[in-house]
Each structure stands twice: as C-alpha cells, then as structure tokens.
Amino acid sequence: MLNNETCVCLTELSRRLPRLNGKRIAISTLWRWAMKGIHGERLESRRLGKRLLSSVEAVDRFSARLSDRVAEEFKKTAPPPPARRTTTRQAEREQARAEAALTAAGILPAEG
Numbered sequence: 001m002l003n004n005e006t007c008v009c010l011t012e013l014s015r016r017l018p019r020l021n022g023k024r025i026a027i028s029t030l031w032r033w034a035m036k037g038i039h040g041e042r043l044e045s046r047r048l049g050k051r052l053l054s055s056v057e058a059v060d061r062f063s064a065r066l067s068d069r070v071a072e073e074f075k076k077t078a079p080p081p082p083a084r085r086t087t088t089r090q091a092e093r094e095q096a097r098a099e100a101a102l103t104a105a106g107i108l109p110a111e112g
Contacts (some may be wrong), residue, residue, distance in 0.1 A: 002044055007053040010034075018058055030054065033062065039073075041065045 008016065010030045034045035034052055044058040044073050086094070102108040 002046055002053075002055060003054040005057050007046065007055050009051045009053055013054055013056065013059070017059060033090075035050075038066060041067050041069060077099060 013015045033043035045054040
C-alpha cells in the first residue's frame with residue numbers, strides 16, 4: 001500500500017501526525033509499532049538503507065485495524081445483556097406451573 005503514498009522517515013512522520021495530549025508521538029513508539037506491532041497488528045513500513053519509512057496513511061490504516069480488533073475483543077468479553085425482568089404475578093404463575101409439572105411427574109407430593 002505504501003507504493004502510492006508519500007513515505008517519510010519516522011522523525012518526519014512524528015512531526016506530521018497530530019499531537020496526543022499536547023505531545024508528539026515518539027519516534028521510538030512509531031519504530032515499535034512497525035517492528036513489533038500491537039495486538040498482532042503492525043504499522044506498514046519499508047526500509048531504505050538504515051532508515052525506516054512509513055506514511056500518515058499507513059498510520060491511519062494501522063489505527064483503524066487496532067480499533068476494529070479492540071472492538072471485536074470487547075464484544076467477546078462484554079457481559080451479556082441483563083435478564084428480562086418479571087413481575088411478581090409472572091413469577092408466581094411460573095412457580096405454579098413448575099410445581100404442577102413436578103407434581104404430575106411424581107417428584108413433588110400432591111397437596112390435598
């Protein structure tokens with residue numbers, strides 16, 4: 001994907017990216033994203049001599065992939081929705097039906 005983009009060294013890329021909390025993204029952070037990645041996602045980059053090059057668009061794609069992955073992981077670990085609330089009358093009817101079924105099956109003694 002880097003073929004049609006303006007690739008710059010990580011120092012220049014750090015200057016071009018938006019600041020986070022008033023600070024530039026550190027060059028070492030960009031290097032780590034390119035070489036090691038985060039959560040299995042790596043920043044697209046290419047070497048030219050001793051320099052590592054990437055682009056603002058590559059950082060944008062990297063960020064989007066990370067966001068998608070975090071959202072998927074959240075869905076897997078999110079608690080289930082709360083159970084439907086029942087009224088007292090509904091609970092009493094359910095209990096009566098269950099007791100009748102258990103009595104018919106011979107599990108509960110018949111009242112009488």
